[in-house]
Amino acid sequence: MQFNAQTIKQDFPLFNNAPDLVYLDSAATSQTPQAVLDAMNAYYTTFRANVHRGLYKESETASEAYEVARTKVARFIGAKNPQEIIFTAGATASSNMLIAMLNHSGRLNGGDEMVTTIMEHHASLIPLQEVAERHGLVLKHVPLKKNSVTLDYEEAERLIVSRVKLVSVILASNVTGTINDVARIAEMAHRVGALVICDATAAAGHLPLDVEKLGVDFLYFSGHKMCGPTGVGVLWGKEEILDTLEPGFYGGGIVDEVTPEKATWRGIPERFEAGTPNIAGVIGLGVAVDYLETIEVSELKKYSKILVQKAITQLSEISGVTVYAAPHEQNVGTVSFTVEGIHSHDIAEILGREHIAVRVGHHCAMPLATALGVNATTRASFYLYNTEKDISLLVQGIRKAKEVFGE
Structure with a gap:
């Protein structure tokens, strides 16, 4: 397949409305193709109703579309069972809810150790910090190799010992783009009986995902960075583990029976989806998966490598x-x-x-910025609608900034 970013770009209405825009911020949020917008509009205009709560046509149509999206997402990440897919408000919500689920279920206790990496986004790091501080756990971090943007896997081996009950690792850095060897870390963790969480937010829709090959126990991501x-x-999460966990968030829709004194929980995934979900968003996410499967994420990965190589080469040539x-x-x-000599905010x-x-x-990754020895960087992130011309324009813009500031 010949990857044609210029043709793909036509699927995204923003670029029709802003033809001069060079959008290099997809790591913050991607643009949305027309197909996703159409699917969401169809929900709002033709079958808007709550899911799993009505016996009339619109509710049944909405419920079916919602569950079809669950099946699509399961296939997209290589999950064995669609019931292992829990819809949330985003990666941050997923991370917070998962730590609460583990904590409520007695999986994280005082004196236990947790291991994460210095690369983590604040969305994954801070919930770990909070549970450690409030419940007396120890949190340790896998550092970078010296003068590198790669994790020190030998240090990971040293840190992941029998006292460790949880390991959390980001699949791809949202700052340096580094793709981590999650499967290697998962193997270390499982050797000592620890659970493994993977933050795939920067990778979903950019790299092919297979939870079985990654070897993790939990994985989460947002829709908005993958065309959703x-x-x-x-x-x-693995079905056999989810079955043992308490909810991390409470409300309607998750209960089997409620008395004035207590509640009992439904099975998975209903147990973890309290309240009315973002129905249009879930339907839109399902169509985003369709779109990416048509594009072929494996081909996108190859194309991204070309852009990154050219960007690194051309940026490195600027004094x-x-x-x-x-x-x-x-x-x-x-x-x-x-x-040098120009603050990143001025460059931007x-x-x-x-x-x-x-x-x-710092891109919501302050510990990584500190490890890299910087307070701030300018970040260019590439996606399926970017072209080599965008890189040339970026380079021209930086050279212009140097002229403005006399550098």
């Missing part, structure tokens, strides 16, 4: 630019950089004036 709507996410990114072979599609502002959209700051 905002406000919807996925938490996957004063330091690149913080994994080599293209192990990069999800993200390149961060600094420009000049680029913005040129209609080039980038992210600036």
